Amino acid sequence: MIPALFLDFDGTLTEEDTLVQLLDQFGRRLPDGRDWRAIEFDDSLPENVKLQAEMDLLDLPLAEALAWLDGATRLRTGCAEFLREAAGQGLEPVVLSGGLLPLIRHVLGPLATLVQVRANDLRVEPGRWRVLPAHTPRIRNQCNHCKTWHLRQRQQQGRPVIYVGDGATDFCPAREAELVFARSSLAGQLRSEGRSFLSFTTFDQVAEELRNRHWRLSPARP
Ligand SMILES: [Mg+2]
Numbered sequence: 001m002i003p004a005l006f007l008d009f010d011g012t013l014t015e016e017d018t019l020v021q022l023l024d025q026f027g028r029r030l031p032d033g034r035d036w037r038a039i040e041f042d043d044s045l046p047e048n049v050k051l052q053a054e055m056d057l058l059d060l061p062l063a064e065a066l067a068w069l070d071g072a073t074r075l076r077t078g079c080a081e082f083l084r085e086a087a088g089q090g091l092e093p094v095v096l097s098g099g100l101l102p103l104i105r106h107v108l109g110p111l112a113t114l115v116q117v118r119a120n121d122l123r124v125e126p127g128r129w130r131v132l133p134a135h136t137p138r139i140r141n142q143c144n145h146c147k148t149w150h151l152r153q154r155q156q157q158g159r160p161v162i163y164v165g166d167g168a169t170d171f172c173p174a175r176e177a178e179l180v181f182a183r184s185s186l187a188g189q190l191r192s193e194g195r196s197f198l199s200f201t202t203f204d205q206v207a208e209e210l211r212n213r214h215w216r217l218s219p220a221r222p
Pocket residue numbers: 008009010011012165166167
């Protein structure tokens with residue numbers, strides 16, 4: 001069966017994380033002098049609270065941020081060719097991000113026409129980056145954008161799911177996908193849970209693996 005393909009954006013399709021880059025470059029310090037990592041690594045805060053608290057540290061115009069990302073964010077090797085081939089094989093690639101839609105669309109550029117992009121939106125007001133959480137229903141009410149909800153929609157149609165990711169917002173969906181490509185902290189988490197996954201560094205590797213499988217997987221579990 002032709003699988004559905006879901007891909008994280010920051011640190012997966014890209015080498016760098018756009019939000020980390022912007023916060024490192026432009027983020028104000030907290031009143032106690034610490035940077036945005038004090039929020040990110042506060043385990044008492046859910047993801048949806050963390051993201052807005054971090055964006056509260058930015059106040060530059062969006063156009064300035066996008067222009068700066070042009071010279072700072074690189075798509076991962078093989079990404080463009082992989083997305084074209086996957087789309088051509090009928091996998092209907094969907095970018096699922098816990099990040100921000102305007103940044104993703106800008107970095108993807110013309111590639112955005114090959115994929116659906118599902119992420120949080122953003123409204124930049126004078127002095128404030130306001131996160132507009134994705135409208136997706138939330139299964140566990142932890143994240144602004146519930147990636148797992150999207151997976152389950154496809155699986156309920158009988159489509160097996162391929163998930164490609166790297167970070168904390170990928171832990172939950174990766175546990176439910178039929179085939180996972182993982183790097184960075186997602187790989188570490190899945191390894192610690194004894195779950196199977198395939199490591200990747202470039203999308204050439206992901207493409208080769210899927211070509212070997214003829215771009216097909218067994219139907220989703222009922
Ligand atoms: Mg990521």
